[in-house]
Amino acid sequence: MDSSQDFKSIQETIQTALVATTRRTNQIAAEDLNFQRTSNPDIAERLDDSASQILNLATSLLASASKNTNLKAAELEDEDDIDVHWTRIVDVVDTLLEKADTCLDEYTGMIKRKAAPTEQSGPPAKKSKSVTLDPFMRNANIIKPQNAFHVKPNNLGTSPWKPILTKKPHAIVPLKRSLVTFKDENQTTQFKHPYETEINQLQFPEAILEKKEPIKYQPVETTSATFVNTYEGVLEMLEELKGATEIAIDTEHHDFRTYAGLLSLMQISTREKDWIVDTLQPWRRKLEVLNEVFADPKITKVLHGAYMDIIWLQRDCGLYIVGLFDTFEAASALQYPTRSLAYLLKRFVDFDADKKYQLADWRIRPIPEEMFYYARSDTHYLLYIYDMMRNELLDQSGEGPTQNLVHQVLDRSKTTSLRRYETSKYDAEGGSGPFGWFNLLIKHSSGKLSKEQFAVFRALHKWRDEVARREDESALYIMNNSTLFDVTRQMPPDPKALHSLLATSHIAKRDAFNLFNIISKAKAEGANGPSVHEVIRRQNPPTLGVGEVAKSVFPQLARTSEEVLEVEDLVSRTSKLWGKIPISSRWEEPSKAKAARTMQFELPWAQYLKSSKLSEDAETQLQQSAMQEAEPAIPVTEPETPRAMIDDEFTLKAGLKRKEAKAESDSELEEADDVPHKPESSSKTSADEEIALLDTDDEKEKAKKARRKAKKAEKKARKQALKQQVQETIELAKRAKKEGFSEAAESLRENGDEDEKPFDYSKANSVLKATRTKGSSSKTPRFNPYGMTAEGPKPGKKMHGEKPGKSATFRK
Template sequence: MESSQDFKTLQETIQNALVPTTRLANQIAAEDLSFQRTSNPAVAEELDDTSSRLLALTSSLLQSATKGTDVAGPNLEDADDVDVHWSRIVDVLDHLLEKADTCLDEYTGAIKKKSAPVDQPAAPTKKSRYALDRSIRRANVLKPQNAFELKPNNHDTSPWKPILTHKPHSTLPLDESLRTFNDETQSIQYIHPYETEILSLEYPEIVFQRNEPIRYLPFESTTATFVDTFDGVLAMLDELKGATEIAIDTEHHDFRTYTGLLSLMQISTREKDWIVDTLQPWRHKLEVLNEVFANPSIIKVLHGAYMDIIWLQRDCGLYIVGLFDTFEAASALQYPGRSLAYLLKRFVDFDADKKYQLADWRIRPLPEEMFYYARSDTHYLLYVYDNLRNELLSSSQPGTQSSDLMHHVLDKSKETSLRRYESSVYDAETGQGPFGWFNMLIRQSAGKFSKEQFSVFRAIHQWRDELARNEDESPLFIMNNATVFDISRRLPPDPKALHSLLDSGSFVAKREVSKLFEIISKAKAQGANGPSVAEVIRGNAPATMGIGEVARTVLPQLNDRSKDALDTKDLLSHTSRLWGDVPMSSRWDSQYKASPPKQSHFELPWAQLIQSTKIADDVSQDTSQDITTSEHLAAQYPQPAATGAVNGDMTPEDSEFTLKAGMKRKAPESESSSESELESELEIHDEDEIAVPDEDDSEEEKTAKKARKVKKKALKLARKEAERKERRDRKKAEKQAKKHQGSASKDEADESDEPFDYSKAKSVLKAENTPANNANLARKARFNPYALTAEGPKPARRLHGERAGKSATFKR
């Protein structure tokens, strides 16, 4: 992939590549593998080998993914271990997904990497490369939202209305700006209050001028003010009004609240830094900062403002007009890295540390390390902005593809600042929405759920969402996703078993375990007649819709057919990335490819054969036949019409025949009489035997040959007659002998006709262990048909599937 392609294009390419893979996986799953295993031993062996190889690869991947972490990857020895260790496997997958989300957020700019410069002497001494302490990452503090003057309403399903009370720097009054419209789902939403102002925005001329970057002030020579009073906000506002550029960043918390909390806001000018506490009860009054934030003559520099825009308007009623997103600038310049950490390393030369990016920013008072970490984010951002602006203007050359990179970055920044916050609505039936179960079901690939398991899964998910809204907690704090799937698969039979499946940190869920078990029991009973996972995934799609169309329904990004030009053949590599050009098999190696043997064709020299061959000594046809041998052959075996018939254009019908030359067959060497030699020469030939005459023979020779033929025939008839007479005499003598022998045995039977005494007969079933019998048994060893003997036949093949430990033969 070219470096000019952005992340969205990369994402769509990967999703398009996953469609044929998903289709193939579904096709394999739809086959009756159990039947194939039973009916075809070769398939069973191949399935066993493949399963063993996949289990080994899976175990290796799990061990590799958990290396250096607290999560322990299981070792899968057979297919049953997948069910036994399912919870541990899900923990590993959750860990990988969290890391992937973090990387994607850093790549897109939703989360910034922050760190203090290592070359600054005033940097705090408490720097550790280890993970955050749990007390900092998951602090046990009182919920600040309980003291808010405007408390969040998690049960409000109406369209979210902006909390603005006045609109500074407006070209359209506030009352006209707060109008509604229908979105793509026909839901009513409020438009962006500053939509008109952002669309008509003209950036100041200083943005399009190349100037020497203004060096940031050293950390030790500047101060940072922590603003936790409204008077402090007003004092800060007075200083911000005199600036031409400001840098902004935010810190967010979403684990102990349902919708999320904007916990901190950092603002910097060229001379000073502020840290604003956005968890104060009067936080809604921070909308006064729109005097600066909405001022089009002041440039607001943010990095990856994709989510900052949402958080600011949701919690504080703040809107940004005149945004410059450094992430969009790095993307336009095709930097190899686009995170804030990369930009700080490139222009300021310090290594970013993401240690505190997942810290609990609700902690008050703010620890010294976290305070410094928050301040360092915006302290250098304006210097980075100066360098990016100059590079964008230098790269904008008329007549080239990058002729207007600056306007491209500014247009992208406008699109980001036009993002709107919308309240989340939970749809229990379809599972759609940011907090719904549908996307969670697709990501976890739970297609093997039975109807009862699927019903329990939806019931638990709905119960978790309702409880999270009531308690104003994150659904993940109530119960993590791995536990939801684990309970749905196991279907615990009693509350005690359910309690054992809950995570140690699920305090609220353990408190409600009795109610949760009643919900599970009810859902299990209703699930027998409920929909299946496949039916829900298909939704309202026709029954004939293929999996590609279903994937387009699930992933709206695939609806653009023009982007589906990716051919699956392009995804196949012709060389191994591990082995290089070494062929994986000799059949693929062109050097060793065996060319098919060339078929040699030749013509039968029919005419020459007719002319050169002589008449055989023994001809099976009658002497009175007037037709010549050559004519008989020509009628019975017609000559091919053309050479092409021999070469393959026409395939003659196969028939067996024998061509005999005029020479006599060589007789076997023996000491028999002349008569036996003559008889050996008079062998009866098959009807297919053909004698070919020689046209050069004279009439005398032909007459002599006919005479010899008549003589041979007479001798043959005489020999046959003698043999028949001999057989008749021999049968007659045997019959008389049998008749005489039968009459003699009858007379002997009449003389000794005594009844057999069965009481004195030896037992056959219970033979005594006499020495003679034992000797006979010793001589006659028991025959083992499966054993290999030196002189015996090839041993029989054992029944397929017989394994050691699977069957046994017992003897009394």
């Protein structure tokens, strides 16, 4: 497989996996996992296993990413370690992202890094190169050049950005008619591209479609670049550019000490000469005079990765490219393994690109010699590369117009040159946009912020954006993301604690008291505000809504909105399984028969009472005698049963519940409080009693009161009988203790236990001093709680079973 195709397939696979993982992560973060954990032990166990695996994987990734660096990876044993080592984790991730950005910049050509070609190539030359950038070149402490601009940046404006053109050379449509507004896909008013008509109607020169011998670049050692920092120098350069048929253009950008960014340098080359234009001069708006060349359709402008260069040129200098040939698009059409300018330089010019000046501060004046050469080499070899790639495109093109690769590259280049600059509005509610908080929240917080923390995060992010716009600084310079989330999670209780967290931002320290008031107010309002889960659910709607599911199940829902669906269209009145039997009682046909005023019927409970008579006369006599002794004769009046009515409530009178009497006389003294009893009202109730349905509300109320009164009387009688029985038992025990066991036994026989003889404790064997009889052959087997018995309880289970070969029984 071709390396380019292999890389493309890998890229698509990785991107698809990342998108799917991000969506699934957002869905999981939006769910109430704590509730799922407490309600389902199985889910809790699976969550713990998954969390352990993720922590182990994260620890391994951090250790791998921190190799060959000065950073020490954190070991994540539990979830709390993430918050404890959050700063160290962010440092490792930031380093990894910088490496990824470097690779992507090389691939896309957004940032070009080159080294001067040398006659000697090999290991000695590579060893002589410096790997790191000098600190003063990366973070220069200089006065902000935008303070001296004639027209200073306006980051607080809310109106759509209007092109800064004052003249329109090579116009088909005049400037006044070009500066019109329209509604974009978000229904936002924007200005059209001033050269939109000219770019769409552009006809490239025929020389582009002809294969020619590439023109060799001039040796770097024998030529020099001209540094243009005056307006007169710009006009002189313009006169020389008008005579060229192809020019190469590139830019250098700075975005750390400014909000929207600064076009710091512009490089222009022809076949014979190079220019380095200083775009940080106060008169930078006058550079729009270069549109006489940049907008000339007869001159081909060659850029590599012009995706952002187009935006920067029109935003800061009012320059527009008409007739663009993007070598990045040519590399894509030729399916090169990488599309970076460093790869093209190695392929066609045979020298390695230097990554030294990736984050150089291009505001430094005067420009250091090595930075000056780096800027020059951006465009010095680009026209020669353009010749080589154009020939390859022609060689690989087919005969048909759709198979012409040059046309494909030119069409894509047109699309790139039609890009427009738009001002970004801050969305405090939804957090959308390139400067919004939503993407930052999803990337760093993982949905673990409470409502108060979420409110503090949004308030801090809004404050940071407002200060950055007002001071014309980048948001990261005001407060980096690590500090932002540290303050959000800790929510300092006083300004002093807040000041200690703002270690790297002097602007935030300067405004610490005001910032603390903002945090306190956001914390108070956040208790009733939205949660992170709610915001994620709003931003990530389900892929298939309930309406779509309903349309797939009920095709009639797909009708036009003018038709109104009836309930009968969606709900069936009959069951496909049971036939014409109504599914609900709401649809059951009303009965035409007239119901009787009073209806009496016998429930199965009455027949059960008939068949549940006591079969043992002795048991019945014991219960009756016990009831007579326990309960005094208290008359209980039954409530009068009112007449019934259909569909009214009715009361089912309960039958009697039998209770076995204790036959052992020696247990009567111990269980005197368990003597069975039954109310007299139940004895009067026959098994054939009828259940009548009540008629009116008044009669039902009277019946309820009568029943409650009867129940109270019955309960009072039972308590009185039990109290009397307990009193008799106590007196009997006292008398037995006083007169002796004989008299007690005699009194018990008078009550019906005459055959029972009293136990003679004087002749009983001692229990505490019991001794086994020697030579006795009959031994009572010891009770085994684990053995199976015929009538005994179910045997117990042994907690620890014996393992064969590892246990033994020893006897004396």
